[in-house]
Amino acid sequence: MGTAHGAAKDSQPVLEIARLQHAIGGSILFDGLSLSLRAGESIAVTGPSGSGKSTLLSCVLGLIKPRAGSVRVTGQDITALRRSQLISLRAQSVGMVFQFGELLPELSPLDNVVLAALLARRKRRDTRKRAQKLLDDLGVPNAVTSQELSGGERQRTAVARALINEPALLLADEPTGALDTETRDRTADLLFGLPREYSCGLLVVTHDPGIAARADRTLRLAAGTLEPVTSRAVT
């Protein structure tokens, strides 16, 4: 972790979605959707409300089993894994940042990050030290409880928590949706710098065209498939 690396095009895919099909309540959400994301690369997914962006992240996390198609995380098809294998792969290889940070408010920022390592059974002797370094690097102040932090500081703590297990794949669902403009921009700078700094792939779901434009690639989810966005109007 922490080493810069070469061009994303030379690296392995950390996420490969192939011919994904899924329907909810009789309406088709994914109709042969495919996507490939490499280590060191970022992709933003935009699309109309209700088009299935969050559901797509749930499929990648293995929380929803699609009707057909495959979802490979670091080469393993998660649709074929047993529950225990899935939990283990998720803990080892996937970090997630939510819209509102979703920290435990009574715990310190440090304990929120350390807890993620504990839950993933990745606690090592130096875990507290590494967690503190991540928080320092991300500019999170020491606080007794994380509810004392500003919105931006909470979101940066959530990023540290997502990084503590050195994930190959980082997912973010509207990570800047609850932030003011200045904090949004700072958080976005941080997020989109992570793939190169930590050699992970980053998949961000966002409604915000300014955020989407920072990704290496922007894809629009509509009518059950993902299309590349080339124009500036992304949503």
Ligand SMILES: Nc1ncnc2c1ncn2[C@@H]1O[C@H](COP(=O)(O)OP(=O)(O)OP(=O)(O)O)[C@@H](O)[C@H]1O
């Ligand atoms: N658990 C569920 N039960 C029934 N319908 C659901 C469920 N989860 C999602 N849906 C429906 O599936 C569709 C896709 O939802 P999803 O949240 O993935 O869309 P989205 O693109 O993320 O939307 P938004 O941009 O508004 O967050 C919506 O029509 C939603 O109502």
